[in-house]
Amino acid sequence: MKELEGIELKPLAIVLLAAAASTMAAAPSHAQGRLGLLPQGEYACALPGTADGPAWNEVEGHGFSITGASSYTTEKGSGTYLYEGRRVTFTRGPLKGHAMMRVSSGLLQEVGKDGKLARMRCHRTGPVRD
Missing domain, CATH: 1.20.5 (Single alpha-helices involved in coiled-coils or other helix-helix interfaces)
Structure with a gap:
């Protein structure tokens, strides 16, 4: 023995x-896919509009900037994110716990607490402003 x-x-x-x-x-x-980085830049978040109004309604306070090396900033502070496969999960900072799905280049769609795609979308609007 x-x-x-x-x-x-x-x-x-x-x-x-x-x-x-x-x-x-x-x-x-729980492996989802390859790790990656989102394109750096400013991201604005919006909800779909109506047929008789604007096509998109920007949601104040939900925008963020991807600054590089899995980092982001918002009006309330900075944090980090994990981009695995097509899923983006904010792991630290003001957006901690928030999840999004990359639906196309420069376009993310919110993932609800139930795991289904929600209505809010965030799109890259341009480079990070100083």
Whole structure:
């Protein structure tokens, strides 16, 4: 019998532990896709308008700037985001917990708490203003 830090293990237990460890190392859980970076620039967020009014209604206070290296800024401060596959998750700062889906180049759509696409969209309007 072998010992592991003072605990006696039988040969079968050693094999099972080794198999479990190799399985966990080989398959990461919840993998969505490749990591990436969003295009730097200012992003304005809006809701769809109506047929008899403006096509889009900008939502004040929801805009942000992608400043590089997985970083963003808002009127309320700065933070970081994770862009994995097509999903963007704000991980720190004022937008922490907010999720979006990249639907096309420069266009993100809000993901609701239920995991479904919501109505608000954020589009890149141009370079970051100083």
